[in-house]
Amino acid sequence: MITRDDVLAAQHRTAGHVRRTPLLQVGATSWVKAEFLQHTGSFKARGAFNRQLAAAERGELDPAVGVVAASGGNAGMAHAFAARSIGVPATVFVPEPTPAVKVDRLHAYGADVRLVGAEYAEAYAAAVDFADARGAVFCHAYDQPEIAAGAGVLAEEVLADLPDADTVVVAVGGGGLLAGVLAALDGRARVVAVEPVGAPTLHAALAAGEPVDVEVSGVAKDSLGARRIGAIAFAAAQATPDLVSLLVTDEEIVAARAELWSEARIASEHGAATAWAALTSGRFVPAPGERVVTVVCGANTDPATLAPAPAEP
Template sequence: MITRDDVLAAQRRTAGHVRRTPLLQVDEDAWLKAEFLQHTGSFKARGAFNRQLAAAERGELDPATGVVAASGGNAGMAHAFAARSIGVPATVFVPEGTPAVKVDRLHAYGADVRVAGREYAEAYAAAVAFAARRGAVFCHAYDQPEVAAGAGVLAEEVLADLPDADTVVVAVGGGGLLAGVLAAVAGQLRVVAVEPVTAPTLHAALAAGEPVDVAVSGVARDSLGARRVGAIAFELAAAAPDLVSLLVGDDDVVAAREQLWRDTRIAAEHGAAAAHAALTSGAYVPAPGERVVTVVCGANTDPATLAPAR
């Protein structure tokens, strides 16, 4: 389990490497944490830098072999970007069928992109084997203490910028962001964890009493597509007495994404819009005067899909 001390250490370590993203007030008692403005377009850069910088501090990061990750999405881009910034090579394994636009982004960040298998699990296994064979630092997409602690730094910024906040709302995929936020706020704020009904990893784990595999589909599967919640997130979530775990429908996610674009011109990806959907759909109804911060965690999406057909 990670603690707030781990998050504070990550904050010190990553200062100067990540952006301090703003809070945008959108209503009397509602704010958006603009993490879509982070490097690479998502919160994942925070954990990537913390993981790699910590490995460097311990002397584990060989400048010849660098880091390795498995992800054709936000995590892969974040680890590739962090590696380039630090000055070490990054190898990223992706499954067949990864969209060309994402592969191109990985190449643009300097990654050596390797295709392995038809599913993420096969790419993951290839990355683990590469790390063992070559001595590269393995960087998980979400279920690593330093990755989760790095993500939690955004919650420290919320606490500093809005000390009288009551609630923070986050989307859950593998749970790295949730784990970091839970560790950071530790009884100071209510945490609302939101998942699409088509990818209920945390919800299913809490019901079962342990992480379990779930079928994943739906509009947010590209970013909230983990089949099982991470062990770190589950441990923290199961121990959090006031955690609220909610499910929203795909239609709610689409509507929330369109509302963000229409009212704020934020081009959120579906996974990021899932958190906002908890409020716009009525799945979570704040009490009168409750001050709520919703984390808009990424914007790696095609803005053209937001424009209404004409």
Template sequence: MITRDDVLAAERRISNYIRRTPLFRGGSSSAPLWLKCEFLQHTGVFKARGAFNRQLAALERGELDPAVGVVAASGGNAGLANAYAAAALGVPATVFVPDTAPRVKVERLLKYNATVRQIGTEYIDAYEAAQEYVAQSGALFCHAYDQPEIAAGAGTIAEEILQDEPGIDTIVVAVGGGGLYAGLAASAAGRTKIVAAEPFTIPTLHAALKAGRPVDVAVSGIAADSLGARRVGDIAFSIASKEPPISVLVKDDDIIAARAQLWSEYRIPAEYGAAAAFAALTSGAYRPQEDERVAIIICGANTDPGTLSDAAPEYRAAAS
């Protein structure tokens, strides 16, 4: 369990290492809408916040050996963030990713001088291999989502949103393993509500809330590379159990259409996982009240730019 105090500590710790990303008013809508441009964060994804918080805190406590470095398991984004943070702090990074990780993410990992090891077809395969490496090497393990410092770092996004627009009523976020959701919920508790958007094909938090505990779900669909955790993290579930979010599910076609709309209307190159949050509104899965002030986090842009088009066939099909 984490609290807002943990988020505020993270905010102080990482302020000189991360970008404060813009929050801007969106287009016409039945409700006032803002977009939090976290895709402009270092490495193109919000996870840089948690990576820096985890590694800096470990350095403070003497838990990170600069000669051995850090290790992460990831569908790609958490690996990018931890490799970038490690390079900035002058320590080596080893990143385990599935064989299915997008090429654009693997290439960027190599540019950050990370040692990349590809194994298996899902995040869980990379995770298990990373745990074996940690046991052998003594490297600092940086979880993709289920560590207090990782989640608290992500929660600093809510601090920025509510500093820039204190009247925000609702924050909409895509959920995979739940680290971003957990940090936001810890920060925003008692101040604003959270809408947790997930693909129908990977409903980790939704299934956990229904079952009363984290449970494994099948991993598939268009957003599996970034929202592909098999189960929600314990930190996210503990927070959701205490103060449940509004949990909504979106179809792959709606995610595809939302991503195309973000590019067409705003020139935002969102990856599919990030577009899931926007899809919660565009699909009608979440319908805000007329005067409800809504902020949507566009959390990542590590995508193939060649798939972005104003007239993408999949957008026309999904929107028809």
């Protein structure tokens, strides 16, 4: 597990490297933490910088070899961006079927992209082998203490801007964000964890009493498609008796994403809209006067899909 001290250390370490994103009021007692405005378009940059800078502090980061990660999505882009900013190489392993647009973005951030295998598990194994053979710093997508602690800094910002916040709502994939937020809040506000029904890693783990593999499907699988909750997040969830764990459907996620765009002009990816869907669907109903902050954690989406096509004349 990580603690609030780990999060505060991450906040100090990453200051000047990440954006302090705003808290936007969207209702009388409702706010959005605008993490979609973070570097590379998602909260992942926070953990990436914390992991890499901490490794450099310990003398583990060889400037000739740099870092290695396995992810064709937000985590890979964040680690590539952080490495470029720090001035070290980044090698990112992705499955061969990864869309060209994601590979192109990784190249744009300066990564050496290696296409390996048909599935993420094969790319992950290749990244671990590369780290062992070359001495690169391995950067997990979510299940490392420094990754989770970096993500938790956004919750520190939430309470700095809104000290009397009652509840923070977050989407869950592998659980790095959840673990960081739980550590940062440390009982100062309640946490609502929201997952798609097609990727219920936390929900399944809590039911089983341990992390278990789940089948992954649905509109948010590109960013919330971990097959198993991370060990750090599961430990944090088990240690939080008042944690609320909810599931939302694909239809509810799509509707929430459309509402974020139409009502607030927030361009959200489906994974980020998952948290908002808990409120718009009625799965989570705040008590009267309850001050709720929803983390909209990413904006890496196709803008053309945000609004319906105009009707033909």
